[in-house]
Amino acid sequence: MPATPHVRALRLAPLFAALGALAGCASAGGNKAAEPSAQVNALYAQLDQASKGYDTALQQAREGNAQASQQTLSSSLEQLKRASAQCGNSPGCDPQRFFAVYDRLLRLKDGSFSLGDDVEVSGEQTPEGSATAGKTGAASLPQAQRSVTLLHGQKLSELIAMNGPVKAALEMWLTQWRSSLMDAYVNYQYMRYQMWPAYQSRDLPEAVLFGIMAKESGGKVHAVSRSGAAGPLQFMYATGLRFGLTSDGGFDERFDPALAARANAEYLDEQLGIFNNNLEVTLAAYNGGEGRMRRLVGDDTAVSFYDPRIYNQLSQETRDYVPAVLAAAWLFLHPDSYNLRFPKVDGVPGNVTLKRPASLSELTVCLGSAGGMESGWFRTLRNLNPRVDPQAALPSGTRLVVPKLLEQPYAARCADGPWPILANDLHTAVIPVVAAAPEPAPSRSSSTKSRSYTVKRGDTLVGIVRKLGCSDVQEVAQLNGIRQQHIKPGQTLKLPACR
Incomplete structure (x- = not known):
C-alpha cells in the first residue's frame, strides 16, 4: 500500500x-x-x-x-x-x-x-470529468502515471547508482546511440497501450520497460538476434516457452508486443523476488542467465552488481547491458535535464478496415508522411500488426490496427484515388530473374585420365599433393571419397592426371 x-x-x-x-x-x-x-x-x-x-x-x-x-x-x-x-x-x-x-x-x-x-494516482479508476474519461487504450492512461517510478515500493531513482558505467552509458545514448534512442521512444509510444499495463499491474516502473526495450530491440517487434533471441524484448526460445510465449498457428508469440511485455514483467517479477528486489542483478540475469547470476550471488542478494566478485565474472556484454538499460530508463524519466527532447507522439490506437486489397508496404507508400511522420509508417504498421506479412496483399474488409491519427489520412489517400494505384504499381513491379551461368564442363584430360599412388609411411595428403604438384588436396580427397587425415601406408590413391 x-x-x-x-x-x-x-x-x-x-x-x-x-x-x-x-x-x-x-x-x-x-x-x-x-x-x-x-x-x-x-x-x-x-x-x-x-x-x-x-x-x-x-x-x-x-x-x-x-x-x-x-x-x-x-x-x-x-x-x-x-x-x-x-x-x-x-x-x-x-x-x-x-x-x-x-x-x-x-x-x-x-x-x-x-x-x-x-499524489495518489490510480490506474483502475478515472474521474468522470477528467480528460481521459470515456477513452480507451493509451488515451485512458493518465499521463501523470508516467512518473510513478516505484519498484515494489522503492523509488527507482534510489536504485540507480549514478556511477561511471551509468554516466558513460548516458553519454552513449546522448551521442552515438541518440538516433536509436529516439526511434525506440517513438516505437514505444505507439505500442505503449499494449505493453505498459503488464508492468503497471506488477508494480514495475515503466522506465525500466522502456530501458530494456531500447537496449534490446529499439522497439522493432520483429527483431531477431544472432543468438536467436526474438521480439521487442528479445526472448530466447526456451525462456519464452517458460513464460507462455508459444507458437499460435505458426506465429511466434515472442513477436507480439503485449504478450512479450506480459512475459517480461512476469520474468522480472520472478527474478526480483529471487534477488530481493536487486534491480541491477535482475537485469544481469535477464541478459546473462539467471542460473549464472544465482551461482555468483549466492545468499548475498544485497551484493552490488559492481562488486568485483560479480562484475569481473560477467561477460563484457552483460557489464555493458545493465548500465545501458538503467541509463535509458533515467533519460526516459528526465530528458530535459540532459538537454534531450523526445518528440510528441499521439499514441492513441485506432483501426481501419481496408476498402481495397493492399499490403502494409502499399499502405506505407500511400500514407506517406501523414501526421508528420517523416520516416514513414512502415515500422509502426508492422509493430501494431505483428502477425501480418508486410508484403502480402490483404483482402478488402481486413481490419488493421493503426494509430488513430491515421484513420482520416487512410480514408482520404488510400481508399481511392491515385496513391493506392501508384503504391500497387510499385509493389507489383517485376524484377528480371537472371539465370545462373552454367558451370564449365570438366576438362576431358582431368575426367578421363588418372594415375595411382601408393601411400608410404609418413605420407600426408597435403605432402603427396605438393610432391606431385598437379592436384589440390580437396580434389584428391573427393576423388578417393576420403577425409584428408584418413590415409594409411600401403593404400592406393587415385590421382588426377597432370594437364
Missing part, C-alpha cells in the same frame, strides 16, 4: 536536511587560506537559492498547488544548471558541489512529491 502524504513527507525530511547541509557547505567560507572570490561566492549563493527553491516547491505541493510546485521546481533546476555552467569557467569554484546538489534535486523530483509519492 502507498504511504500516506504525512508519512512520505517525514520520509523525505532526512534527504532535505542533507540537501540543506550540502548547500550550507557551499556558502560557508571554508579554508581561509583558499577564500573563494566574490564571483564564486555569488555562484554558491545561487546554489543555496536553488536548494531553498526546492523546499518552497515541496511546501507548495503539500498545500495542493501542484502547478506552482512544478514551476518552482523547474525554475530551481534551471537556475542550478546555469550556475554550474558558470562555475566551470570560474577559478576556485568547485563544480562537484553543483553536481551533487543537482543529482539530489533530480532524484527527489523522481517520484517524490509532484507526480509520485504525494
Whole structure:
C-alpha cells in the first residue's frame, strides 16, 4: 500500500536536511587560506537559492498547488544548471558541489512529491470529468502515471547508482546511440497501450520497460538476434516457452508486443523476488542467465552488481547491458535535464478496415508522411500488426490496427484515388530473374585420365599433393571419397592426371 502524504513527507525530511547541509557547505567560507572570490561566492549563493527553491516547491505541493510546485521546481533546476555552467569557467569554484546538489534535486523530483509519492494516482479508476474519461487504450492512461517510478515500493531513482558505467552509458545514448534512442521512444509510444499495463499491474516502473526495450530491440517487434533471441524484448526460445510465449498457428508469440511485455514483467517479477528486489542483478540475469547470476550471488542478494566478485565474472556484454538499460530508463524519466527532447507522439490506437486489397508496404507508400511522420509508417504498421506479412496483399474488409491519427489520412489517400494505384504499381513491379551461368564442363584430360599412388609411411595428403604438384588436396580427397587425415601406408590413391 502507498504511504500516506504525512508519512512520505517525514520520509523525505532526512534527504532535505542533507540537501540543506550540502548547500550550507557551499556558502560557508571554508579554508581561509583558499577564500573563494566574490564571483564564486555569488555562484554558491545561487546554489543555496536553488536548494531553498526546492523546499518552497515541496511546501507548495503539500498545500495542493501542484502547478506552482512544478514551476518552482523547474525554475530551481534551471537556475542550478546555469550556475554550474558558470562555475566551470570560474577559478576556485568547485563544480562537484553543483553536481551533487543537482543529482539530489533530480532524484527527489523522481517520484517524490509532484507526480509520485504525494499524489495518489490510480490506474483502475478515472474521474468522470477528467480528460481521459470515456477513452480507451493509451488515451485512458493518465499521463501523470508516467512518473510513478516505484519498484515494489522503492523509488527507482534510489536504485540507480549514478556511477561511471551509468554516466558513460548516458553519454552513449546522448551521442552515438541518440538516433536509436529516439526511434525506440517513438516505437514505444505507439505500442505503449499494449505493453505498459503488464508492468503497471506488477508494480514495475515503466522506465525500466522502456530501458530494456531500447537496449534490446529499439522497439522493432520483429527483431531477431544472432543468438536467436526474438521480439521487442528479445526472448530466447526456451525462456519464452517458460513464460507462455508459444507458437499460435505458426506465429511466434515472442513477436507480439503485449504478450512479450506480459512475459517480461512476469520474468522480472520472478527474478526480483529471487534477488530481493536487486534491480541491477535482475537485469544481469535477464541478459546473462539467471542460473549464472544465482551461482555468483549466492545468499548475498544485497551484493552490488559492481562488486568485483560479480562484475569481473560477467561477460563484457552483460557489464555493458545493465548500465545501458538503467541509463535509458533515467533519460526516459528526465530528458530535459540532459538537454534531450523526445518528440510528441499521439499514441492513441485506432483501426481501419481496408476498402481495397493492399499490403502494409502499399499502405506505407500511400500514407506517406501523414501526421508528420517523416520516416514513414512502415515500422509502426508492422509493430501494431505483428502477425501480418508486410508484403502480402490483404483482402478488402481486413481490419488493421493503426494509430488513430491515421484513420482520416487512410480514408482520404488510400481508399481511392491515385496513391493506392501508384503504391500497387510499385509493389507489383517485376524484377528480371537472371539465370545462373552454367558451370564449365570438366576438362576431358582431368575426367578421363588418372594415375595411382601408393601411400608410404609418413605420407600426408597435403605432402603427396605438393610432391606431385598437379592436384589440390580437396580434389584428391573427393576423388578417393576420403577425409584428408584418413590415409594409411600401403593404400592406393587415385590421382588426377597432370594437364
